[in-house]
Amino acid sequence: MKKLLCLAVAFLALSSCTQDVYDKGEGPYSHMLAEMVMAHANSNKQIDFVVTDEGERLVTAPPFTTSWITTADSTYRGILYYNKGDKQADAISFNRVTVLRPQQIKDMKTDPLKVETCWVSTNGTYLNLGVRLMVGSTTDTEAKHIVAAHLLGRKVNTDGTKTIHLQFYHDQNGVPAYYSLRSYFSIPLSDLSADSVSISINTHEGTTTYAFPMTATH
Incomplete structure (x- = not known):
């Protein structure tokens, strides 16, 4: 082995x-x-x-x-x-790579992070994110990042196409911010019926929205 x-x-x-x-x-x-x-x-x-x-x-x-x-x-x-x-x-x-399934979250938290890359898989099955989270040593065992994909909803555009809107949930949750750690996440798209997908992410420079077309099968 x-x-x-x-x-x-x-x-x-x-x-x-x-x-x-x-x-x-x-x-x-x-x-x-x-x-x-x-x-x-x-x-x-x-x-x-x-x-x-x-x-x-x-x-x-x-x-x-x-x-x-x-x-x-x-x-x-x-x-x-x-x-x-x-x-x-x-x-x-x-x-x-952690898979974040879209869900509706009542109390949003959007602590800032750095986005390095964001793209939709070639086969259209995942929206992928490469980010850097701020981390540091601590004796607090409860201090752990909490992340999720918040499903805002689906919007019908003026041309009749449909867009799924997502928001990245991030709670620093007491983790010290001494240095950055690269982490990757994938958000499944297979169950989302739309022509395109967008995701808003709060960064250290402000909120950034990324938008991508989805394959014709979605």
Whole structure:
């Protein structure tokens, strides 16, 4: 069994691993790819294949596991760092991506954060976010970031198209803000019937709204 190692920071309702250092030479990481994937865990809780957001199925050779893969015969959302072969992936690292299912939230909190990237998957199934949350050491075990996707509703535009509007919920919740930590989130779009999607996020520079078309099947 191949076991991948990563550094993990636990938040309430999320667990994220990050890798910010890359080998730029001709070593084992020089041709490394990084992609959002849905990963299948077999009966031994090993990832035996993944499906990329472009719809490509890759067998992981050899299969691997991490500490946060806890359920057999299930799927996990994550970023896979790997070297690619013929329909195969030689995994280097697999970092968890927290899935935030849209819901209506009564009492919103929008503590600021930094947005690094925001995009809709090629297959239209997820709205993806790469953000930096401010973190720091504390003895308070209750101090944990709380994040969610608030569903504002669906609007019919003047041209007859429909847009789903989302808002990013973020509660700093007593976590010290000493340095930033990169974290990734995916918001499922498959159950949202619309032509486009937008999400508003409060940043340190003010509220920013990102809007994207969705595939024709939504």
